[in-house]
Amino acid sequence: MVLIKLFCPLTGLMGKDRSYSKGGLHLDTKELAWKAQKGDHEAFGLLMENRKEAIYRVAYSYVKNREDALDIVSEAVYKAFVSVRKLKNPDYFNTWFTRILINCAINHLNKNKKLASFHHTVEGEAGGGVSREEKIDLYSAIDSLDAGEKTIIILMYLEGFTLREIAELLECPLGTVKTRLNKALISLRVKLQEV
Amino acid sequence: MSDRLKDFGKSVDIELPEDLDGVIYRAIERGKLDMRRKKSRVRAFKGAMCAVFLLAAVFAAGVNTVPAFAEAMEGIQGLAGIVRVLQFDRDRAAGGELTDGQDIGAVDWEKGGEEESILVSLLAEGSPAGLPGSFEVLKEQYPGRLVLKLHGVRGISADITAPENSEYVEDIYRLVTLDDSSQRLVVSFKKAVDYQVAEVEDPAGILLTIKPAAAESLPELFSLRTPSLEFGEQVGVWEEVLTWEYGGKDVRQLKDSQGTFFVEEGLYESEGEALDRLGELQEMGLDFPLMVEKVDGLYSREYMGQ
Incomplete structure (x- = not known):
């Protein structure tokens, strides 16, 4: 079993493009996305290989259990694969894919109508500077946010996106993201009795 | 709060499942x-x-x-x-x-x-x-x-x-x-x-x-209908109840302009006629809300809450 860090500031999901060697050629994400768009299945596979940890992290952040997270990953990869030809600009592959992933995660939550419990998950997690009780409180508080606010918190604090990147990803104005973030932070403070 | 969340993010590790590659491959x-x-x-x-x-x-x-x-x-x-x-x-x-x-x-x-x-x-x-x-x-x-x-x-x-x-x-x-x-x-x-x-x-x-096809002019009618609901079993239940328990002849489900669903009991030429039918249904013991909606043959039906 491999342990990965949840917090990975921009080197993962949006990340500075990793590159690959394929058939002696050196390909970056944009080139791979362009090839995938033209029907190169291997290129699509490489893109997923590059992003698999980040993909899983985001999915897991929504549902907090392995089975549901894998279902979301599966659905997002499938949807991206069958629609990659429709991607308008390979430059935005990562943004485009993350949007699919978030939609799949939110749909999954809506479909199952169940609040994933963080509690059992925290049991197995490594330490760090935050106590386990504190983690449980934070997890529960994040869980109680609505899907839109939760998405912003996950992307910003667990995945390290900037506000501008989140706005781009969610296709909404920067001001809206800031407002939602403030609202989410206020909610969290109230729930954690910091006001 | 912000710093606390940042520390929290940094501190959380998760296990990467061994079958992740398999899931992606499949x-x-x-x-x-x-x-x-x-x-x-x-x-x-x-x-x-x-x-x-x-x-x-x-x-x-x-x-x-x-x-x-x-x-x-x-x-x-x-x-x-x-x-x-x-x-x-x-x-x-x-x-x-x-x-x-x-x-x-x-x-x-x-x-x-x-x-x-x-x-x-x-x-x-x-x-x-x-x-x-x-x-x-x-x-x-x-x-x-x-x-x-x-x-x-x-x-x-x-x-x-x-x-x-x-x-x-x-x-x-x-x-x-x-x-x-x-x-x-x-x-x-x-x-x-x-x-x-x-x-x-x-x-x-x-x-x-x-x-x-050439546009046709349709008269204004009055629909007797339920409130709008999300797609789900309740919509089907209302349709069945109105058809089988209350003998509705033209009962049908419709989707409204907001993407929610409702059941229509029938279309009537006047509001009075629709209200008469509503009274009849209530006398028979109807236990869910029905209301009258004016419809003009336009190609969209409105959302109506409870």
Whole structure:
């Protein structure tokens, strides 16, 4: 079993493009996305290989259990694969894919109508500077946010996106993201009795 | 709060499952299979379209209104999968063969010149079926729409969405059907249209060909309807109760402008008539809300809350 860090500031999901060697050629994400768009299945596979940890992290952040997270990953990869030809600009592959992933995660939550419990998950997690009780409180508080606010918190604090990147990803104005973030932070403070 | 969240983010580790690669690999393989199926459907769709256009041209020669001619056209061989073009008796047409266990595998929309087509493809045990199961097509107004009742169809694996650039089709959606051996699909229209419905074989499908028609003037009517609800069992229950317990003759489900669903008990010529019927239903013990909505034949119905 491999342990990965949840917090990975921009080197993962949006990340500075990793590159690959394929058939002696050196390909970056944009080139791979362009090839995938033209029907190169291997290129699509490489893109997923590059992003698999980040993909899983985001999915897991929504549902907090392995089975549901894998279902979301599966659905997002499938949807991206069958629609990659429709991607308008390979430059935005990562943004485009993350949007699919978030939609799949939110749909999954809506479909199952169940609040994933963080509690059992925290049991197995490594330490760090935050106590386990504190983690449980934070997890529960994040869980109680609505899907839109939760998405912003996950992307910003667990995945390290900037506000501008989140706005781009969610296709909404920067001001809206800031407002939602403030609202989410206020909610969290109230729930954690910091006001 | 912000710092606390940052520390929290940094401190959380999760285990990466060993079968993550396998899940991704299987998702890609599922995508490949789906794309192969889609390609095969597109080929069948195009073949069927050619046949329909050919038939339409023959009909346009002046014999399309003669039912005997239509009957004679049934079963013509060599017309790329078209078994027959259905003839409407008043507002109902029927086709297909009695079968069970089919699944709606895809609903594809295509535009060709002034005409648009929708192909409903049917699967049996995960593969394209040979012939469509028994089905009915009902024409309705307020708003203009076609309802496809597919018997022996137990599932919908297709991702059903409204076409984005259609001139005629407002929406394609399913209705809540409490009978698990059938499914219902609706094609609703933005404007007055003419359509032709054909039964397609190998692979099995139902092909709707839609073209423009002269706008018709419809009188204002009064609908007796439930509030709007999210798609779900309750909508189906209301429909069944109004039909079977209260003897409603024209009970149907509709989707409103906000994407929620409601049940209509009937359309009445005056508000008074609708209110009389409401009183009658309440006297009979109706225990859920019904209200009167004025409808003018426009191609959209309004959301109404409780």
